[in-house]
Amino acid sequence: MIKKSKGREAAGGTHKVTASDVARRAGVSKWTVSRAFTEGASISPKAREKVLQAAAELGYRPNLLARGLTKRQTRIVGLVVDEMDNPNLLGLLNETSLQLQRRGYLSMLLNISEEDREGAAISLADQFQVDGLIFLGTVLTEELVRLAHDIRHIPLVVLYRNCEDPDIQVVSTDGYAAGREIAELLVTQQGYRRIGYMAGPSSETTRLRRLAGFQEGLAQHGVDAIELLEAGHYQRERGVAVLANYLEATPAAERIEALFCENDILAIGALDALSERGLTDRLAVVGFDDIELAASPRYALTTYRQPLESLVSEAIRRVIERPDAETQHLQRGELILRRSHRVATQAAE
Structure with a gap:
């Protein structure tokens, strides 16, 4: 006989645990639960402790995507790639995704290796409201640049290539x-x-x-x-x-x-x-x-x-921090x- 965990049983079977479940267990409001998981939010230490204990018992994890949408920040960065047969791309993709994860961000891979895939990929990124796009050595066609301009409300950074378009930032080797x-x-x-x-x-x-x-x-x-x-x-x-x-x-x-x-x-x-x-x-x-x-x-x-690591770090910084910096950032190799x-x-x- 399989024994149900205390948390699952308290939450009402096998349904996904929500903030409301945690609130009921902790005896607080749903908004108090939200503040407990929001860095810098105003909440008493006692209330936070009650919420975190209830969350641990129920196996609750906050919905970061939903929270991000309310703040107009999803913590997702689109990584646009082509020429997937290029071994150098694998190292670049690995380093970029790892550095994003260390900073609490997820990467969305947008593969435009096939012809006529640019539109679908950029549209998908826009629908998911990504926080920025990093082109990983991507050859930017005129069509791709036009599509990128359609979502210019987010940072656009091209890594490992040069670009003269003023709306696209360049982070590359000199x-x-x-x-x-x-x-x-x-x-x-x-x-x-x-x-x-x-x-x-x-x-x-x-x-x-x-x-x-x-x-x-x-x-x-x-x-x-x-x-x-x-x-x-x-x-x-x-x-x-x-x-x-x-x-x-x-x-x-x-x-x-x-x-x-x-x-x-x-x-x-x-x-x-x-x-x-x-x-x-x-x-x-x-x-x-x-x-x-x-x-x-x-x-x-x-x-x-x-200089792979430092270039990737600078590209991510430009997406996350959005500094007032020169469009072109070049480093010696x-x-x-x-x-x-x-x-x-x-x-x-």
Whole structure:
């Protein structure tokens, strides 16, 4: 025979325990129960103790969503993502959701990887009255920006990308400075002259400044033109295919000597394409992000590490605290030197 708990029995069976149940048990009003669970509310210590004891006996938990709606604050933040195949996104999503939880907030994942999903996702966020939207490295299309503007009463923050729209705040690595630093590595320190850049998805509204900085840095050292390889997506398979096509179409004597990839997963795809053709260490490759796989001995990928924790913390601060701050917040990252930026002749020295 299963014995019912005292709390369930007192609450009238198996129905969900409410504030009214707690009020009856404690012998107070429903509003006293609400004040007992509201930080800073006026309530005597004796009354609070009675309410908390009754709540513990009944297994009561306050309805934070309902309370938030009455205060026009749900403590839910929408996290907008695309390119779910990008391994860097998993670390970013994990860090953001954990930091939100530590501050007493929940995250709502809005996946817009499929075409024409932006409208449905943003509409859902608006219906749940989220406290803000954080775009996790999301490519902001013109349509997505328009939809975001429709709910401009909440903070809109884009992480890991740049955006010139004044209504959308930017929290990102200083990609321009990073690009210049990588150009310095490849040209001045390594002596390469024929250089390429592999790009991911393009966007007019959220350009990555790392390419502009890279081109400017190269130009200062007399390299005025680069080979631009368009991958279109942040997928290892695209990195493999794009570099393979380039190698097949370009005579060995005319090929680039070094390749800067827009992120690590494209760089890893490029290294796999070289390995499949027996060209390992024949083309210098540099990535961006420093994902876990980059440190694998198989790749030993030289890359640029973004300050993940501090950037996420700043993005969340802008949603929760809504400070009067500059729209653009950029931080310097760190160039991580491994082996992939050196070709075979250099590695042997």
